[in-house]
Amino acid sequence: MKVIGLMSGTSSDGVDAALVEIRSTRTSRRTRSLGALHVRPLAFGVTPYSSSLRARLLAASSHGTVSELCHLNAVLGELSAAAALRVVQKAGLTLSAVDLIGSHGHTIHHLPHPVFEPEVGWIRSTLQIGEPAVIAERTGVTTVADFRARDVAAEGEGAPLAPYVHHLLLGHQQRSRLIVNVGGICNVTYLPAGGNLPDLIACDTGPGNMVLDALAHRLTKGRQRMDRGGRMAAAGRVDTRMLAHLLAHPFLRRPPPKSTGREEFGEAFLKRVLALQRKLRCSLRDLLTTCCVFTAISVGSIRRWLPGAIDEVVVAGGGTKNRALMSALAAVFQPVPVKSLEQVGWESKAFEAIAFACLAYETVRDHCANVPSATGAKRPVLLGTIVPGGPGWYERLKRRLSP
Amino acid sequence: MKVIGLMSGTSSDGVDAALVEIRSTRTSRRTRSLGALHVRPLAFGVTPYSSSLRARLLAASSHGTVSELCHLNAVLGELSAAAALRVVQKAGLTLSAVDLIGSHGHTIHHLPHPVFEPEVGWIRSTLQIGEPAVIAERTGVTTVADFRARDVAAEGEGAPLAPYVHHLLLGHQQRSRLIVNVGGICNVTYLPAGGNLPDLIACDTGPGNMVLDALAHRLTKGRQRMDRGGRMAAAGRVDTRMLAHLLAHPFLRRPPPKSTGREEFGEAFLKRVLALQRKLRCSLRDLLTTCCVFTAISVGSIRRWLPGAIDEVVVAGGGTKNRALMSALAAVFQPVPVKSLEQVGWESKAFEAIAFACLAYETVRDHCANVPSATGAKRPVLLGTIVPGGPGWYERLKRRLSP
Numbered sequence: 001m002k003v004i005g006l007m008s009g010t011s012s013d014g015v016d017a018a019l020v021e022i023r024s025t026r027t028s029r030r031t032r033s034l035g036a037l038h039v040r041p042l043a044f045g046v047t048p049y050s051s052s053l054r055a056r057l058l059a060a061s062s063h064g065t066v067s068e069l070c071h072l073n074a075v076l077g078e079l080s081a082a083a084a085l086r087v088v089q090k091a092g093l094t095l096s097a098v099d100l101i102g103s104h105g106h107t108i109h110h111l112p113h114p115v116f117e118p119e120v121g122w123i124r125s126t127l128q129i130g131e132p133a134v135i136a137e138r139t140g141v142t143t144v145a146d147f148r149a150r151d152v153a154a155e156g157e158g159a160p161l162a163p164y165v166h167h168l169l170l171g172h173q174q175r176s177r178l179i180v181n182v183g184g185i186c187n188v189t190y191l192p193a194g195g196n197l198p199d200l201i202a203c204d205t206g207p208g209n210m211v212l213d214a215l216a217h218r219l220t221k222g223r224q225r226m227d228r229g230g231r232m233a234a235a236g237r238v239d240t241r242m243l244a245h246l247l248a249h250p251f252l253r254r255p256p257p258k259s260t261g262r263e264e265f266g267e268a269f270l271k272r273v274l275a276l277q278r279k280l281r282c283s284l285r286d287l288l289t290t291c292c293v294f295t296a297i298s299v300g301s302i303r304r305w306l307p308g309a310i311d312e313v314v315v316a317g318g319g320t321k322n323r324a325l326m327s328a329l330a331a332v333f334q335p336v337p338v339k340s341l342e343q344v345g346w347e348s349k350a351f352e353a354i355a356f357a358c359l360a361y362e363t364v365r366d367h368c369a370n371v372p373s374a375t376g377a378k379r380p381v382l383l384g385t386i387v388p389g390g391p392g393w394y395e396r397l398k399r400r401l402s403p
Numbered sequence: 404m405k406v407i408g409l410m411s412g413t414s415s416d417g418v419d420a421a422l423v424e425i426r427s428t429r430t431s432r433r434t435r436s437l438g439a440l441h442v443r444p445l446a447f448g449v450t451p452y453s454s455s456l457r458a459r460l461l462a463a464s465s466h467g468t469v470s471e472l473c474h475l476n477a478v479l480g481e482l483s484a485a486a487a488l489r490v491v492q493k494a495g496l497t498l499s500a501v502d503l504i505g506s507h508g509h510t511i512h513h514l515p516h517p518v519f520e521p522e523v524g525w526i527r528s529t530l531q532i533g534e535p536a537v538i539a540e541r542t543g544v545t546t547v548a549d550f551r552a553r554d555v556a557a558e559g560e561g562a563p564l565a566p567y568v569h570h571l572l573l574g575h576q577q578r579s580r581l582i583v584n585v586g587g588i589c590n591v592t593y594l595p596a597g598g599n600l601p602d603l604i605a606c607d608t609g610p611g612n613m614v615l616d617a618l619a620h621r622l623t624k625g626r627q628r629m630d631r632g633g634r635m636a637a638a639g640r641v642d643t644r645m646l647a648h649l650l651a652h653p654f655l656r657r658p659p660p661k662s663t664g665r666e667e668f669g670e671a672f673l674k675r676v677l678a679l680q681r682k683l684r685c686s687l688r689d690l691l692t693t694c695c696v697f698t699a700i701s702v703g704s705i706r707r708w709l710p711g712a713i714d715e716v717v718v719a720g721g722g723t724k725n726r727a728l729m730s731a732l733a734a735v736f737q738p739v740p741v742k743s744l745e746q747v748g749w750e751s752k753a754f755e756a757i758a759f760a761c762l763a764y765e766t767v768r769d770h771c772a773n774v775p776s777a778t779g780a781k782r783p784v785l786l787g788t789i790v791p792g793g794p795g796w797y798e799r800l801k802r803r804l805s806p
Contacts, residue, residue, distance in 0.1 A: 127472065
């Protein structure tokens with residue numbers, strides 16, 4: 001089965017599209033083994049947003065109005081469909097060869113912490129845009145979308161959803177692995193050797209690129225959006241008093257499941273850190289270096305909650321390009337080897353899009369793909385909503401699932 | 404098959420819920436006959452919104468922010484699920500007896516006229532809220548929602564969707580019928596005797612309760628939201644100069660397909676009419692009477708575009724309760740009989756919710772249910788997005804569809 005995964009990250013850079021071929025082995029319900037998924041990447045591409053669209057998306061996610069959201073939902077639907085078409089062409093194929101699309105869409109708002117609503121009760125909500133009806137109509141391919149909403153409906157936080165795919169694609173029979181995903185926020189998935197889905201542990205560990213990017217932006221007076229390759233951080237020194245302050249953050253002491261975001265490590269956190277930097281007379285570059293080490297230590301701090309040892313650390317996400325961070329992680333986890341996703345056979349930048357191709361596949365083969373221990377959901381649920389490509393969509397999929 | 408239809412109208416009064424039993428006869432593809440649908444209403448109920456929620460919905464539809472929309476989407480999901488549960492209990496059943504839910508949701512914004520977006524092209528959009536993942540999770544029942552988005556994706560206006568259901572439920576072998584739906588806006592569906600789907604004509608005809616309600620509200624200095632029973636209109640006289648002005652509205656001269664809304668007959672229209680009323684020294688009550696007659700004549704004016712005669716007019720929607728309007732319609736269509744939906748066997752207030760139960764049924768049995776001649780869509784499409792009740796959802800539905 002050929003499946004396209006589409007993802008628009010919170011950095012609002014563009015639509016990632018991955019085309020993969022998926023084959024599955026038989027599932028055993030008795031052991032809760034999922035049946036291995038054989039995923040072969042065929043093509044990957046990014047359809048970038050214009051800087052004006054990027055600015056509109058960022059603005060809309062904090063104070064967008066209803067007409068702008070209504071419109072942007074359709075605009076991102078069109079761009080997602082275009083991204084799907086492009087990745088298929090890149091693979092030298094046509095859309096008629098594609099069986100299924102999984103589209104994460106763009107998270108425009110996320111309110112996973114319950115808010116009390118008189119007459120109704122506690123409400124959690126999340127909103128992804130990128131109209132799947134537009135994707136299905138333009139491509140003619142059945143499209144699964146809105147993966148997070150169902151987990152939130154089941155009282156989960158709707159995130160992280162990647163751990164299930166980590167289990168399927170990165171689990172190892174002999175080696176216990178810790179997958180470290182360095183995005184804006186760092187999150188980890190612990191996969192014990194030969195373990196099953198209920199054995200995995202997944203949670204956020206603290207800030208990732210969010211703080212490092214903001215500091216690099218400040219250090220270069222706005223000329224750079226990130227510390228490319230970790231060069232600036234590599235040139236500074238660790239301020240131990242500052243590090244001690246950072247390590248006192250209560251989030252590090254909280255046991256999993258735990259998740260965090262811009263509310264805890266965004267603007268307000270940065271302000272506090274910068275105030276401290278001036279007080280301690282630490283240079284901005286040394287602060288960057290210190291935060292880089294803090295990030296690595298906060299990832300390492302998760303070990304106290306794990307039931308077993310780690311044989312291998314696998315780093316995914318944009319952070320793999322940051323050599324200073326990779327060195328810091330290697331130091332923290334020593335003597336356990338720290339590898340990049342590439343070193344275990346997967347393209348880092350394509351992985352998230354591939355993950356949503358896999359999650360769509362799981363939905364149409366009736367597998368619940370949230371991990372309640374990771375999201376906090378009450379129970380495993382079938383993720384997503386299905387927009388049929390056209391009449392006969394289910395029978396076509398069924399034939400491809402069980403040839 | 405037992406199906407629940409859920410509808411939250413633009414008046415933002417509450418969630419209408421109808422439980423129906425649907426059986427279908429075989430479809431003949433050759434003749435494009437749809438196969439009759441036997442629909443038996445089992446129960447109907449309204450779950451009203453509190454006045455504060457109603458105010459929030461009205462505010463959100465014009466200038467809602469992203470966090471409010473994200474939250475209200477989940478709130479309406481919960482209220483829709485509660486409405487579904489309530490209507491099932493009213494019928495003396497449990498949710499396990501229900502096979503399917505069709506939820507229209509609440510239209511929070513509708514931008515069917517194309518807007519040019521650089522890099523992407525012409526964009527049409529529509530946004531319904533009332534998270535279907537919440538409905539499916541609370542009820543365990545597979546839920547079809549977001550019916551309008553796919554028609555809009557196919558370059559339609561996403562409305563009206565009722566004509567398909569009018570054809571299925573109200574089409575007559577011997578009598579040509581004109582269905583007149585009096586909501587905020589008036590729309591009609593012409594069903595020639597024994598006709599097939601491509602033979603029907605459907606369009607908006609002009610204002611309905613929108614203008615009448617606003618005038619009644621003004622006439623009672625805000626004490627009444629509508630002219631209950633049409634009593635005030637019945638007590639006034641028609642101002643012929645005013646009527647001539649109203650009948651000159653260009654919308655009446657436009658051929659179908661045509662659709663209109665608050666943009667054309669809302670605040671601005673009302674202002675112009677009130678200015679004219681003062682100029683002509685016509686009383687507010689006489690203006691109400693005149694507008695009532697204008698509404699009936701604008702409905703009648705559709706006859707010039709119809710290919711054949713009308714044997715029977717069937718009036719649906721809130722307007723059936725307005726006796727002044729019903730009399731005006733009877734005068735306009737004379738000698739053709741004007742009946743209410745009740746007189747042909749259907750409960751007026753339940754009909755819209757029933758329609759979305761039918762549309763959900765059509766989607767899961769792979770029938771395209773938009774009417775391109777009515778919405779302007781390029782082609783017939785499968786409407787809606789499907790949120791599975793849980794694993795095995797499709798096989799369960801399939802067994803019920805073809806026992």
